[in-house]
Amino acid sequence: MKAVRSRTRGGPETLRYEDAPEPRLGEGDALVRVHAAAITPTELTWNSTWTDVHGKDRRPIVPSFEVSGKVERVAPDVRDLAEGDTVYGLLNFWRDGAAAEYAAVRAADLAPKPRSLDHVQAAAVPLSGLTAWQALFDHARLSRGDRVLIHGAAGGVGSFAVQFAHWRGAEVIATASKRHDEFLTGLGADKVLDYSSVRFEEAVRDVDAVLDTVGGDTLERSWGVLREHGVLVTIAGDAPEDKAAKYGVRAASILVQPNRDQLIQIGRLVDAGTIRPIVASVFSLSNAREAFAQGLAGHNRGKIVLRVVA
Numbered sequence: 001m002k003a004v005r006s007r008t009r010g011g012p013e014t015l016r017y018e019d020a021p022e023p024r025l026g027e028g029d030a031l032v033r034v035h036a037a038a039i040t041p042t043e044l045t046w047n048s049t050w051t052d053v054h055g056k057d058r059r060p061i062v063p064s065f066e067v068s069g070k071v072e073r074v075a076p077d078v079r080d081l082a083e084g085d086t087v088y089g090l091l092n093f094w095r096d097g098a099a100a101e102y103a104a105v106r107a108a109d110l111a112p113k114p115r116s117l118d119h120v121q122a123a124a125v126p127l128s129g130l131t132a133w134q135a136l137f138d139h140a141r142l143s144r145g146d147r148v149l150i151h152g153a154a155g156g157v158g159s160f161a162v163q164f165a166h167w168r169g170a171e172v173i174a175t176a177s178k179r180h181d182e183f184l185t186g187l188g189a190d191k192v193l194d195y196s197s198v199r200f201e202e203a204v205r206d207v208d209a210v211l212d213t214v215g216g217d218t219l220e221r222s223w224g225v226l227r228e229h230g231v232l233v234t235i236a237g238d239a240p241e242d243k244a245a246k247y248g249v250r251a252a253s254i255l256v257q258p259n260r261d262q263l264i265q266i267g268r269l270v271d272a273g274t275i276r277p278i279v280a281s282v283f284s285l286s287n288a289r290e291a292f293a294q295g296l297a298g299h300n301r302g303k304i305v306l307r308v309v310a
């Protein structure tokens with residue numbers, strides 16, 4: 001099969017489009033004919049991209065952890081998926097990804113693809129959708145009427161988070177570049193703050209929750225905008241307990257987990273027209289290097305997707 005692989009720890013320049021062996025199925029796995037795979041621009045900097053779960057080097061690696069495609073066959077112990085099922089899902093970060101014609105995926109991590117989406121759109125959902133869902137609902141426990149501040153709102157995760165928070169009935173304040181203002185209002189943001197001209201901590205106070213997808217200085221400046229007993233969830237930095245205690249808030253630094261049930265719930269919202277994935281651009285598999293380079297250059301709106309089957 002054709003695959004995108006890297007043998008050298010580094011950036012997009014290390015990626016090669018080449019022949020590779022078809023992945024072998026382990027217990028509980030399904031072999032997916034990949035129709036589309038989405039990338040996270042920063043994934044080549046993650047340790048998990050280069051090692052197995054025990055820290056052992058697993059190069060050459062295949063990137064891209066989000067897939068939409070068709071089940072080709074399943075391991076003998078898999079009962080709940082069958083050849084021909086159309087699926088989407090988030091792959092395990094410590095295994096080869098989906099930038100290939102075939103991917104071996106834990107069957108339990110796959111869910112039926114939302115019917116209203118094509119494969120390119122469906123591939124844009126799992127990682128960002130699950131991250132936003134888990135941050136807002138499992139960790140921040142967002143409720144109707146809460147006020148939430150979402151940093152990086154026009155990005156892959158942020159664009160789902162704005163839609164989920166609006167659907168839940170929260171008041172949504174978003175930070176993003178000025179040019180995303182109308183786009184974010186259209187997704188359900190009640191207020192958009194241009195991060196290049198407004199210091200959000202001077203414009204917002206007493207929010208119930210902050211979802212930080214940016215990290216660094218943005219994360220540091222976020223503690224003071226929470227109300228007492230509010231909650232800060234970051235996906236892009238550390239949220240130390242002593243700092244949370246100092247501000248009288250709860251905090252969590254989270255890593256998204258594959259979750260079939262949540263993908264099914266998100267799929268229902270998509271098929272009902274409540275939520276839509278945002279695709280920033282589409283590249284062919286052979287142009288994966290350019291896809292990563294564009295992602296790392298920043299200023300994208302939503303996800304970058306590799307189309308594997310035309």
Ligand SMILES: NC(=O)c1ccc[n+]([C@@H]2O[C@H](COP(=O)([O-])OP(=O)(O)OC[C@H]3O[C@@H](n4cnc5c(N)ncnc54)[C@H](OP(=O)(O)O)[C@@H]3O)[C@@H](O)[C@H]2O)c1
Nearest residue numbers: 042131152154155156157175177195235254255256299300
């Ligand atoms: N922990 C986890 O489970 C998990 C899961 C998914 C992603 N992540 C990480 O979370 C981060 C975001 O992921 P993503 O896929 O959403 O990235 P993305 O699609 O690149 O989006 C990032 C967004 O942040 C915006 N931004 C940059 N600086 C900002 C600032 N100072 N204030 C407000 N917005 C700012 C960018 O807007 P402009 O383009 O206008 O600058 C862009 O829209 C990445 O570091 C990724 O690795 C972690």
